[in-house]
Structure formats: C-alpha cells, structure tokens
Amino acid sequence: EGCFTLSLLSNSKGYRLRFIISQKWEVNKIILQHISTIFSVGNVSPHPVVDNWEYIVNGIKNTTHIILYFDTHLLYTKKKQSYNLWKELRIQLIKGDHLNDDTRAKMEQLAKTINKS
Structure with a gap:
C-alpha cells in the first residue's frame, strides 16, 4: 500500500510531507x-x-x-488524484x-482529502 501524506502540525507552523509504502511480511522488506x-x-x-514494514520519504x-x-x-x-493534490500542496509549502x-x-x-478519492 502506498500513500502520499501532508500533516500540518497544530502546535507550530511545521508540517510533515511524506511518501509511504507499507508491506506485510519480512520477505517484502527487501x-x-x-x-x-x-x-x-x-x-x-x-x-x-x-510483521509489517514501511518505506518513508520525508520532506520537500x-x-x-x-x-x-x-x-x-x-x-x-x-492514486493519480491523490498524487496530484499532494504535489500541489507541496508547491504551496515551497511558496510558504x-x-x-x-x-x-x-x-x-x-x-x-489526500488518499480519500
């Protein structure tokens, strides 16, 4: 399972922009x-x-x-819709x-709404 995520932190102006792929079973770790x-x-x-593993890419x-x-x-x-929205929000982060x-x-x-379509 793969997902594109953006979390805007409530206690600061910070954020967490991530791409994640999760897989079950040790054999998929490789x-x-x-x-x-x-x-x-x-x-x-x-x-x-x-017995689940994840690949995570963080940050702009x-x-x-x-x-x-x-x-x-x-x-x-x-996933194309999720990706396009995530990419647009990433551009907004870059713009501040x-x-x-x-x-x-x-x-x-x-x-x-990312990953909800």
Missing part, C-alpha cells in the same frame, strides 16, 4: 529496500503493526525524487503558504 535504492532517498523501518527536498519518478511513470488509478493562517487552513482541509 523489495522496499530496493525501492529505496531506486529513489536514493528514504528509509525502510518496521511499521508499528507486527527528498520528495523531489518521488515527483520526478511519478511525473515520468504516470499513475492511472485513483503554510505560514499564513488563512492559506494554512485551506491547505489543512485539502490535505485531509
């Missing part, structure tokens, strides 16, 4: 490690759920690798829209 090698960023670590700089990949290797499922209370509130609402 696949996640290979994906990490392809992107040259991110970490593979145990998921809080037993590191997610550049994800953008370059998915802009070249297009998504065709409902998360620092303004009004635009931050709009971003928070949009971020809640």
